[in-house]
Every structure is written in C-alpha cells, then in structure tokens.
Amino acid sequence: NLSEKLQALFKRLRGHGTLTEANIQEALREVRLALLEADVHYKVVKEFIESVKEKALGQEVLQSLTPGQQLLKVVHQELVRLMGEGERRLNLSGSPASLMLVGLQGSGKTTTAAKLAKWLRAQGKTVGMVPADVYRPAAIEQLEQLGRMLNVPVYKPAQGEDPVSISVKSQNWAREKGLQVLILDTAGRLHIDEPLMEELRKIKVAVAPKEVLLVVDAMTGQDAVQIAQSFNEKLQITGVILTKLDGDARGGAALSIRAVTLRPIVLVGVGEKLDALEVFYPDRMASRILG
Amino acid sequence: LSGKARLDFQTIEELEELLITADMGVGTVQRLIQKVDSTLRGGSGQGPDLIRSRVKEAIVEILQPREAPLEVDRARPFVIMVIGVNGVGKTTTIAKMGWMWKREGKRVMFVAADTFRAAAIEQLVAWGDRLGIEVVRQQHGADPSAVVFDALQAAKARSLDVVIVDTAGRLHTKTNLMDELKKIQRVAGRVQEGAPHEVLLILDATTGQNALSQAKLFHQALGVTGMAMTKLDGTAKGGILVALAWELGIPIRFVGVGEQMEALQVFRAREFADVLLG
Numbered sequence: 326n327l328s329e330k331l332q333a334l335f336k337r338l339r340g341h342g343t344l345t346e347a348n349i350q351e352a353l354r355e356v357r358l359a360l361l362e363a364d365v366h367y368k369v370v371k372e373f374i375e376s377v378k379e380k381a382l383g384q385e386v387l388q389s390l391t392p393g394q395q396l397l398k399v400v401h402q403e404l405v406r407l408m409g410e411g412e413r414r415l416n417l418s419g420s421p422a423s424l425m426l427v428g429l430q431g432s433g434k435t436t437t438a439a440k441l442a443k444w445l446r447a448q449g450k451t452v453g454m455v456p457a458d459v460y461r462p463a464a465i466e467q468l469e470q471l472g473r474m475l476n477v478p479v480y481k482p483a484q485g486e487d488p489v490s491i492s493v494k495s496q497n498w499a500r501e502k503g504l505q506v507l508i509l510d511t512a513g514r515l516h517i518d519e520p521l522m523e524e525l526r527k528i529k530v531a532v533a534p535k536e537v538l539l540v541v542d543a544m545t546g547q548d549a550v551q552i553a554q555s556f557n558e559k560l561q562i563t564g565v566i567l568t569k570l571d572g573d574a575r576g577g578a579a580l581s582i583r584a585v586t587l588r589p590i591v592l593v594g595v596g597e598k599l600d601a602l603e604v605f606y607p608d609r610m611a612s613r614i615l616g
Numbered sequence: 617l618s619g620k621a622r623l624d625f626q627t628i629e630e631l632e633e634l635l636i637t638a639d640m641g642v643g644t645v646q647r648l649i650q651k652v653d654s655t656l657r658g659g660s661g662q663g664p665d666l667i668r669s670r671v672k673e674a675i676v677e678i679l680q681p682r683e684a685p686l687e688v689d690r691a692r693p694f695v696i697m698v699i700g701v702n703g704v705g706k707t708t709t710i711a712k713m714g715w716m717w718k719r720e721g722k723r724v725m726f727v728a729a730d731t732f733r734a735a736a737i738e739q740l741v742a743w744g745d746r747l748g749i750e751v752v753r754q755q756h757g758a759d760p761s762a763v764v765f766d767a768l769q770a771a772k773a774r775s776l777d778v779v780i781v782d783t784a785g786r787l788h789t790k791t792n793l794m795d796e797l798k799k800i801q802r803v804a805g806r807v808q809e810g811a812p813h814e815v816l817l818i819l820d821a822t823t824g825q826n827a828l829s830q831a832k833l834f835h836q837a838l839g840v841t842g843m844a845m846t847k848l849d850g851t852a853k854g855g856i857l858v859a860l861a862w863e864l865g866i867p868i869r870f871v872g873v874g875e876q877m878e879a880l881q882v883f884r885a886r887e888f889a890d891v892l893l894g
C-alpha cells in the first residue's frame with residue numbers, strides 16, 4: 326500500500342544524505358499513482374498534487390525522522406479537508422419537505438430512497454415515498470414492495486401518469502396524509518440525455534425540493550466528473566449519496582465529485598439491507614482512497 | 617531533433633490523459649505506451665498521428681484475441697448464468713439477449729433466480745411478457761438453486777434452445793454470496809451435463825479500476841467464460857476492458873449501448889478502439 330511504498334522510498338533515499346526537493350517529487354509521484362488507481366479523476370489528481378506540494382516540501386517533512394509518514398499525514402489531512410464537512414444535516418423544513426434522488430442507471434436510488442425513509446422515520450419524521458420512475462419495468466412495484474416492508478406509505482401513480490404529474494400530485498397526497506418528508510425516487514438516466522435531464526429540471530421547478538441528492542456508485546471511475554458536473558449544472562444538486570461502499574472500490578469518485586461540485590457527501594450506502602445507510606466520514610474516506 | 621522530442625513528450629502526455637480518463641488505468645496505460653515506444657524506436661518520423669495510430673493498433677492487438685461471439689448451438693439447452701455486482705445491467709442484458717435469440721428462431725427461457733431483491737422477479741417477468749419469452753420463477757425468498765433446478769428440468773424435457781439464468785447482484789467480496797453462486801453452478805451441472813455452458817460476467821462501463829477486482833474474484837469463484845460491458849452509450853469509455861483483456865484471457869461477448877432491446881452489439885475490437893481513442 327501507499328504507506329509501505331513511501332516508507333521504502335524514503336528508506337532508500339535516506340542513505341544518500343538530506344532529503345531534497347527531487348526526492349519529495351518522487352514521493353508525490355507515488356501519491357499520484359495511488360490516487361489514479363483509486364479512480365480519482367486525472368485533472369483532480371493534478372490539482373491536488375499541486376496543492377500539497379508546498380506542504381510536502383515544508384520543514385515538517387524534510388526534517389522529519391519519518392518523512393514517509395509525515396508526507397502521508399500531510400496528504401491525508403489535505404484529502405480530509407477537501408472532502409468536507411463531515412456531518413451535515415438534511416434540510417427537512419416544509420410540509421412536506423421533498424427530497425429528490427437523481428443519478429445514473431443502477432446507482433442505487435430506489436434502494437436508497439427506502440433506506441432514507443427508514444433513517445428519517447427513526448429520527449421521528451413521518452415519511453412517504455414517491456415512485457417517479459415510469460420507464461423501468463417493475464420500478465414502481467419495487468418501491469411499493471420496499472414501502473410495504475417498512476410500513477412506509479408510497480404514492481400510487483395513476484395508469485400512464487407522467488413523472489412531473491406524479492411529483493406534483495404526490496405533494497398534495499403527502500399534505501393530506503400529514504407527511505413531513507417526501508422522498509422522490511426518479512428513473513436512472515444518462516447526464517447526456519437532454520430530454521430526461523429536462524424532465525428532472527421540470528420536476529424540481531414544480532416541487533421545489535429541499536434537497537436534490539445525486540446518488541453515485543462508489544465504484545464509478547473517471548466519468549464521475551462528467552456525471553457530477555452535468556447533474557449539478559442542470560439541477561444545482563444540494564448533496565451526494567455514495568452507494569455500495571461495502572465493496573472494495575477505493576471510492577476516488579468521492580474526491581472528484583467534491584472537487585467539481587463543492588457539494589457535500591451527506592450519506593453513504595453500505596449494503597443491500599434497508600438499515601445500511603451511514604453518515605459520511607471524510608477521514609475514513611481519505612484513508613480508503615489512499616489505500 | 618529536440619523540437620521533435622518535445623512534441624513526442626507532449627503527445628505521450630496527451631495520450632496518457634486520454635487513456636487514463638477513459639478508465640484504462642495508469643498501470644496499463646504506462647505498459648501500453650512502453651509497448652508502443654519500443655515499436656517506434658528505429659522508425660523514421662514520430663509525429664503525433666503516427667504515435668496515435670500505433671497506440672490504436674496496440675489496443676486492437678490486445679483486444680482482438682478476446683473477440684469471440686457467443687455460440688449457443690453447441691448444447692441444447694444452452695445454459696447461460698448471468699452474474700455481476702449490483703445494478704450493472706444483468707436483468708436488462710438478459711432481456712436483450714433473449715430477444716436477439718428469439719428473433720433468430722430459438723426457443724428461449726428466462727430463469728428468475730434473483731429471489732432476493734425487491735421486485736427482481738417481477739422485473740424479469742415483465743420483460744418475459746413483453747418479449748413473449750417464458751419465465752420460470754418461484755416465490756420471493758425461494759432458494760435460487762431450487763428455481764434453477766426446476767427450470768433446467770423443464771428446459772431439458774422440452775428441449776429448449778437457450779436458458780438464461782438471472783442472478784441477484786452481489787459484491788464479489790461477499791464470500792457467502794459467492795458461495796451461493798457456486799451452489800447454483802453445481803446444481804445446474806447436476807441437472808444437465810456441462811451446464812452452465814456460459815458464465816457471463818456483466819460489467820458497467822462507468823466502473824473504474826474496481827472492475828479488475830470484480831472480474832478476478834468472480835473468475836476465481838466460478839470460472840467466467842464470457843464478459844459483457846453495459847452502458848457504453850454514456851460518456852464512460854470502458855477503457856478497463858483493455859486492462860482486463862491484457863490480464864485475463866476471458867472472451868468479451870457483447871457491449872450494451874442503451875436501455876432498449878436493440879441496444880446490444882457483438883464486441884468488435886477495432887470499433888471499440890476507435891471509440892476509445894475518439
């Protein structure tokens with residue numbers, strides 16, 4: 326892993342007298358490799374290495390008895406700083422407060438909608454879910470089944486009702502039922518699909534959600550930048566939920582997304598079961614990315 | 617001479633950025649550039665176009681041996697077990713393949729062996745209804761091996777042509793879930809000699825370096841005989857396929873390029889390399 330590589334590198338260099346700028350550059354190359362292998366975007370890595378270079382060349386590393394560890398500490402700290410605020414509460418004001426889940430196909434939106442419902446109900450909120458995916462076979466059935474499992478009400482779309490109408494009508498349904506929070510599950514779509522991205526914008530304008538959460542798979546590679554940028558430009562997302570962190574993906578997409586959108590990662594999915602939702606810990610994510 | 621060298625360096629750096637951002641992986645990219653560099657030595661001009669075309673040729677050279685379309689006529693019923701991590705497009709790809717073979721006049725059966733995820737059975741049944749392909753299923757929560765057992769008995773008895781087994785998405789790092797797949801594989805082999813004839817791993821084009829870990833662990837557990845990559849209609853280029861082709865000898869069967877039934881193409885090395893290099 327990176328820690329071992331840096332230690333070996335500095336051990337080899339130590340035999341040649343005091344550390345130089347060139348030595349540190351070599352060490353930063355190892356850091357760059359580690360970040361690229363972790364799926365952090367090429368350009369984000371470049372900027373990141375530039376930003377840590379100054380600290381890396383500082384006395385605390387050059388004069389240290391364990392420069393490898395010291396450099397790693399500097400890099401880790403900078404990653405944690407970039408990945409953000411740590412605990413950030415969801416905006417649940419309003420009646421109902423609508424939380425819109427968006428993202429690419431298969432990223433985990435429907436499952437996350439149910440997890441979020443369970444999470445919020447545990448915090449004392451009355452919650453409902455809205456199946457706004459009319460395209461995928463059995464998508465509405467999927468959310469309905471999850472709702473039954475949790476005993477959480479799910480809006481029932483009319484035959485042939487379109488996603489914008491579903492999103493609007495469900496607001497009244499929620500008010501009638503006295504629900505405090507409404508979770509909108511939308512269909513997976515490509516960020517380059519203009520009509521479908523426009524559909525999301527229409528839903529947002531009609532519903533005025535308190536949160537627009539981009540649901541992203543932790544194993545997403547370099548494309549994370551394009552995805553996040555497009556969704557953010559079109560919808561001004563308010564936060565990100567990273568899913569499938571129970572796997573062995575390093576999750577560099579987290580840094581890429583944060584770098585290009587400056588939006589916080591609010592929650593993470595750590596399993597298929599409905600209790601597998603956790604708060605995002607930037608320091609844990611930093612360690613995971615560095616490998 | 618120095619001007620030419622500087623141009624090479626810039627070209628190499630640009631190619632590195634292009635290929636890394638295509639998810640080829642920094643290790644594979646460096647290996648590839650070294651390979652091309654050695655073929656360029658002793659050559660005359662080294663302009664950017666020549667370097668680029670050499671890189672493309674090197675990529676085609678790596679991918680071409682993995683071009684091996686799936687032949688389903690060598691057994692009846694030919695049994696395909698579809699596996700992969702969560703959400704990559706297994707169920708949708710099964711629908712696409714079923715539709716393709718049905719149009720060729722083959723008698724196809726789908727097996728709903730994802731008995732775990734909410735509405736997974738209903739999703740495959742909906743596709744079966746739409747395409748006119750029968751789906752063998754049991755109740756939610758049934759043992760997937762039991763569903764496969766029954767389905768294969770029926771398929772054998774009626775001498776169907778192709779049976780496609782849909783399994784639940786699962787992370788390759790979960791040993792108990794990998795054991796479940798091994799059991800499905802064993803049970804299939806007991807009902808019919810040689811089944812499953814194809815163990816097809818589905819990969820998502822938006823996945824980065826983790827695809828390597830996925831392929832290796834699924835292969836270790838079951839012996840993967842074919843791979844397919846979905847969602848190439850997005851902006852992700854699927855460059856990891858080059859790393860996989862180089863490291864594993866597994867055939868690449870199909871690419872998925874959309875959510876409609878027509879959006880399935882047979883993998884072609886040169887076409888893939890063309891899109892990769894843009």
Ligand SMILES: Nc1nc2c(ncn2[C@@H]2O[C@H](COP(=O)(O)OP(=O)(O)OP(=O)(O)O)[C@@H](O)[C@H]2O)c(=O)[nH]1
Nearest residue numbers: 430431432433434435436513569594595596702703
């Ligand atoms: N291991 C794991 N699996 C997850 C997690 N979140 C979701 N999944 C699984 O990922 C797969 C896809 O989840 P869905 O909720 O259907 O994804 P989606 O974004 O709604 O998909 P589309 O509606 O088709 O875009 C399912 O198998 C889920 O069980 C997670 O945190 N960990």
Ligand SMILES: Nc1nc2c(ncn2[C@@H]2O[C@H](COP(=O)(O)OP(=O)(O)OP(=O)(O)O)[C@@H](O)[C@H]2O)c(=O)[nH]1
Nearest residue numbers: 430431702703704705706707708785847872873874
């Ligand atoms: N754009 C695009 N979307 C695809 C493609 N293949 C599948 N999808 C979509 O990806 C999402 C997930 O597809 P599924 O077939 O449910 O994936 P899965 O692997 O069976 O998911 P689990 O069973 O939950 O693990 C759906 O929204 C599909 O329509 C493709 O080639 N392109």
Ligand SMILES: [Mg+2]
Nearest residue numbers: 434435458464
């Ligand atoms: Mg969904």
Ligand SMILES: [Mg+2]
Nearest residue numbers: 706707730736
């Ligand atoms: Mg499925």
